[in-house]
Amino acid sequence: MTGIVPAVEVQGVTRRFAARKGPGVTALDDVSLTVAPGEFVSLIGPSGCGKSTLLRLVADLDVPTSGSIEVFGKPARQARIDQDYGIAFQQAGLLPWRTVAGNIELPLELHGAGKAARRRRAAELIALVGLSDFAGHYPDQLSGGMQQRVAIARSLAESPSLLLMDEPFGALDEMTRERMQNELVRICAETQAAVVFVTHSIPEAVFLSTRVVVMSPRPGRIRSIVSVGLGEMSGRSEDLREDEGFFRALSQVRELLHGDEAAPTGARGVERR
Amino acid sequence: MRASQPGLLQTVLAPIVFGVAVILLWQGLVTGLAIKAFILPAPFAIGAEFTANLQNVTNGMAVTGRNALIGLIIGALLGIALAIVSALARLFDEMAAPVVAALSVVPIVALAPVLYTMFGAGAETARQLVAALAVFVPVYFNTLRGLRQVRPVHRDLMRAYAVTNWQATKAVTLPTALPFVFTGLRIASSLAVISALIAEYFGGPVGGLGKSITSAASSSNYGLAWAYVLGSIILGLAFYCVALVVEKLVTRRSGG
Amino acid sequence: MPTQTEQIARPRRSVRGAAELRVRRAGMPQRLSGGLFGLAGLAVLALVWELYKSFGPADGVILGGVTVLPRTTDLAMPHLFVMAERLFEPVTGAASASPLWLAVLQGSLFTLGIAAVGWLVGVTVGLALALLMQRFRLAESAILPWIILSQTVPLIAIAPLVRRWGAQIQFGEFTWESWMSVALIASYLAFFPVSIGALRGLGSPDANHVDLMHCYAVGWWKTLWRLRLPASVSYLLPALRLAAVSAVVGSVVAEVSIGLRGGIGRLIVEYAGAAGGDPGKPWAPIFGSILVGLVAAGFVGLISLFLRRFRRGEAA
Numbered sequence: 001m002t003g004i005v006p007a008v009e010v011q012g013v014t015r016r017f018a019a020r021k022g023p024g025v026t027a028l029d030d031v032s033l034t035v036a037p038g039e040f041v042s043l044i045g046p047s048g049c050g051k052s053t054l055l056r057l058v059a060d061l062d063v064p065t066s067g068s069i070e071v072f073g074k075p076a077r078q079a080r081i082d083q084d085y086g087i088a089f090q091q092a093g094l095l096p097w098r099t100v101a102g103n104i105e106l107p108l109e110l111h112g113a114g115k116a117a118r119r120r121r122a123a124e125l126i127a128l129v130g131l132s133d134f135a136g137h138y139p140d141q142l143s144g145g146m147q148q149r150v151a152i153a154r155s156l157a158e159s160p161s162l163l164l165m166d167e168p169f170g171a172l173d174e175m176t177r178e179r180m181q182n183e184l185v186r187i188c189a190e191t192q193a194a195v196v197f198v199t200h201s202i203p204e205a206v207f208l209s210t211r212v213v214v215m216s217p218r219p220g221r222i223r224s225i226v227s228v229g230l231g232e233m234s235g236r237s238e239d240l241r242e243d244e245g246f247f248r249a250l251s252q253v254r255e256l257l258h259g260d261e262a263a264p265t266g267a268r269g270v271e272r273r
Numbered sequence: 274m275r276a277s278q279p280g281l282l283q284t285v286l287a288p289i290v291f292g293v294a295v296i297l298l299w300q301g302l303v304t305g306l307a308i309k310a311f312i313l314p315a316p317f318a319i320g321a322e323f324t325a326n327l328q329n330v331t332n333g334m335a336v337t338g339r340n341a342l343i344g345l346i347i348g349a350l351l352g353i354a355l356a357i358v359s360a361l362a363r364l365f366d367e368m369a370a371p372v373v374a375a376l377s378v379v380p381i382v383a384l385a386p387v388l389y390t391m392f393g394a395g396a397e398t399a400r401q402l403v404a405a406l407a408v409f410v411p412v413y414f415n416t417l418r419g420l421r422q423v424r425p426v427h428r429d430l431m432r433a434y435a436v437t438n439w440q441a442t443k444a445v446t447l448p449t450a451l452p453f454v455f456t457g458l459r460i461a462s463s464l465a466v467i468s469a470l471i472a473e474y475f476g477g478p479v480g481g482l483g484k485s486i487t488s489a490a491s492s493s494n495y496g497l498a499w500a501y502v503l504g505s506i507i508l509g510l511a512f513y514c515v516a517l518v519v520e521k522l523v524t525r526r527s528g529g
Numbered sequence: 530m531p532t533q534t535e536q537i538a539r540p541r542r543s544v545r546g547a548a549e550l551r552v553r554r555a556g557m558p559q560r561l562s563g564g565l566f567g568l569a570g571l572a573v574l575a576l577v578w579e580l581y582k583s584f585g586p587a588d589g590v591i592l593g594g595v596t597v598l599p600r601t602t603d604l605a606m607p608h609l610f611v612m613a614e615r616l617f618e619p620v621t622g623a624a625s626a627s628p629l630w631l632a633v634l635q636g637s638l639f640t641l642g643i644a645a646v647g648w649l650v651g652v653t654v655g656l657a658l659a660l661l662m663q664r665f666r667l668a669e670s671a672i673l674p675w676i677i678l679s680q681t682v683p684l685i686a687i688a689p690l691v692r693r694w695g696a697q698i699q700f701g702e703f704t705w706e707s708w709m710s711v712a713l714i715a716s717y718l719a720f721f722p723v724s725i726g727a728l729r730g731l732g733s734p735d736a737n738h739v740d741l742m743h744c745y746a747v748g749w750w751k752t753l754w755r756l757r758l759p760a761s762v763s764y765l766l767p768a769l770r771l772a773a774v775s776a777v778v779g780s781v782v783a784e785v786s787i788g789l790r791g792g793i794g795r796l797i798v799e800y801a802g803a804a805g806g807d808p809g810k811p812w813a814p815i816f817g818s819i820l821v822g823l824v825a826a827g828f829v830g831l832i833s834l835f836l837r838r839f840r841r842g843e844a845a
Binding site for chain 1: 735737744751756838
Binding site: 291 | 563564566569570571573574589595596597599606666667670671673674675678681682683684685686687689690692693694770773774777778781782785786793794797800801808811815818819822823826
């Protein structure tokens with residue numbers, strides 16, 4: 001192999017869902033995508049564009065109809081068995097009968113880590129997401145934002161080099177959402193993990209990402225990939241939201257997204273392609 | 274990981290195959306191991322007794338079924354009425370709740386003997402009352418739950434329309450509660466048959482399924498006893514199915 | 530009774546979240562006042578009894594040949610204080626007779642013991658069946674309709690039919706005793722709600738949680754232990770309570786129809802024969818059976834106290 005092994009390598013992947021009657025649905029059609037180590041890639045697009053399906057395929061929660069998916073140079077299934085990635089969903093998905101610490105320890109416990117090591121790691125992560133005062137609380141005693149922070153801490157438990165996130169902030173209010181984005185940027189800078197991030201928020205995608213993958217629906221395809229070029233993770237901060245480059249990338253992604261509505265009526269869509 | 278949804282074939286065929294297999298295995302074991310009838314008669318023998326004594330079994334079903342039905346009606350009316358009172362009067366609710374909760378965990382059938390004394394041992398009233406008490410519990414709880422289901426948005430809407438209390442009850446409360454009432458009735462329908470039947474074990478006049486089962490068993494006529502058991506199973510199913518159909522009809526109409 | 534699946538289907542999971550939980554945990558004074566109201570409810574019932582006894586017609590109210598309201602003679606409806614007094618008198622006229630309450634208490638304990646054995650066996654079988662059905666879809670398709678069906682029919686009708694099992698079945702050293710027949714009937718009634726409740730509970734984790742376990746690459750057993758079992762608790766507890774009640778009912782009824790001596794069921798039938806000259810006596814074992822039911826349900830309540838942690842809901 002030449003050069004470094006990519007974190008995620010998706011090649012010519014198609015996923016068709018069979019229906020009882022009729023031809024079924026093509027959720028993804030011949031999609032290819034490479035994510036470099038340490039890179040933050042967002043998948044954005046209208047509902048039905050297959051962005052979540054793509055993430056589930058990478059996580060080996062689902063199997064492609066055709067094409068291949070490699071994570072750190074191995075098949076997705078092997079990567080899952082080797083625990084090469086951490087994952088967070090739109091719902092925090094915390095086990096309600098475990099405390100904050102217990103939830104973060106869950107993956108470590110399942111994979112046989114010792115009690116002392118588990119405790120230490122959980123304390124570290126709780127501090128990282130700023131919940132040190134809540135280690136002994138149960139999920140139902142936390143706000144939505146706090147629950148989501150626990151879920152992120154849990155996804156980081158085994159120090160994965162790849163994070164898969166499926167609209168993790170989708171259920172949060174706008175203010176909490178921006179705060180969580182800032183924290184995620186900080187965490188990514190600290191852990192150096194590659195991230196595949198599914199979202200339907202344009203500012204969120206632009207603010208967080210190195211590259212934004214814009215997808216189109218029916219069948220799910222990659223329409224375009226926008227390199228945001230807002231600099232290193234460690235350099236990103238709240239000020240960025242006021243930055244000229246931020247707005248430029250924002251409108252670029254927005255135009256790409258709205259392309260399919262504009263296309264039939266004319267000018268703008270034609271101009272672009 | 275499990276497959277998503279089993280096919281129609283599996284949903285229908287699997288239980289039938291399983292049921293037939295169990296009956297054949299039962300028959301095979303009883304004849305193969307020469308198991309005595311007092312332990313377990315063979316299913317075909319039960320079937321034969323059932324057809325041979327069809328008239329007696331249906332008579333028994335009529336007696337027990339009548340008791341269960343009367344019990345079901347009394348218990349349901351009582352349950353619905355008291356649930357409405359509970360929904361309206363907080364004090365009554367607080368006094369009734371612990372009592373009904375206790376009633377739901379005690380063997381109601383134990384009351385049968387004293388009821389026989391109170392209403393006369395020759396009458397069926399005691400059995401009907403045992404069934405009614407058993408029916409009362411789920412009907413009361415489900416109706417009360419239904420009456421409390423009214424969504425705040427609907428209540429606000431009614432308030433905004435400035436309608437009278439009775440209009441609001443008719444427009445919102447009753448239609449919301451109705452499916453719950455019928456769910457309670459469906460649960461109660463099985464309880465009515467079971468209670469009416471076991472009340473017969475505690476005394477009273479002969480003629481019902483329960484008495485017939487005990488007398489057949491004590492004269493060592495086990496095939497016949499099991500035939501009566503089969504009759505009670507059919508009776509239970511009949512009650513349940515009717516209640517289920519009624520519930521489905523009601524929920525469909527008010528489910529939209 | 531072996532029905533009421535609905536109670537299992539809708540566990541009281543605290544979706545309303547933390548606020549409600551806090552109230553429930555600090556709920557001791559509330560529970561106390563609940564008890565007081567319950568006592569008040571009982572007092573009203575007692576009052577109705579005594580009032581009807583005083584003012585109702587001696588032969589009851591008869592409509593169209595059917596007695597719709599009971600007779601009010603001292604024999605048919607004894608005063609409540611007669612029932613209470615009778616508890617503290619000896620069982621029979623014999624000099625060696627123990628007080629009635631003691632005999633009833635002993636009978637209650639006997640029945641409670643048998644019901645407990647039946648409950649344990651029933652819960653074990655029910656859980657095993659649920660695990661089997663959860664593991665293999667085919668088993669669920671084949672067995673579940675029968676379990677649901679059998680919940681709706683009076684299977685307790687077979688109670689008299691195991692009467693002759695006692696002392697007739699022998700395997701080597703092992704002799705089938707009559708009390709085992711009673712426990713068998715009890716377990717038979719107990720296992721239905723458990724298997725259905727456990728199956729619902731085991732299937733209750735969110736797709737989210739199941740996905741997570743898949744991501745963690747853990748097998749069926751670990752998923753069962755870490756996710757499915759804990760998640761099933763809030764479905765299992767009502768089922769266990771229902772099973773306890775069913776086991777008690779099954780024991781009482783089976784004692785009567787099998788003719789086993791020593792338990793509360795037998796006392797109910799035995800003392801009912803004395804009603805003619807001793808109207809307070811038949812009520813004593815009824816109080817005993819109420820006690821057995823309450824203790825059985827209370828025991829499951831105790832279990833749920835220990836498992837409280839697993840009944841927390843995740844605030845959305």
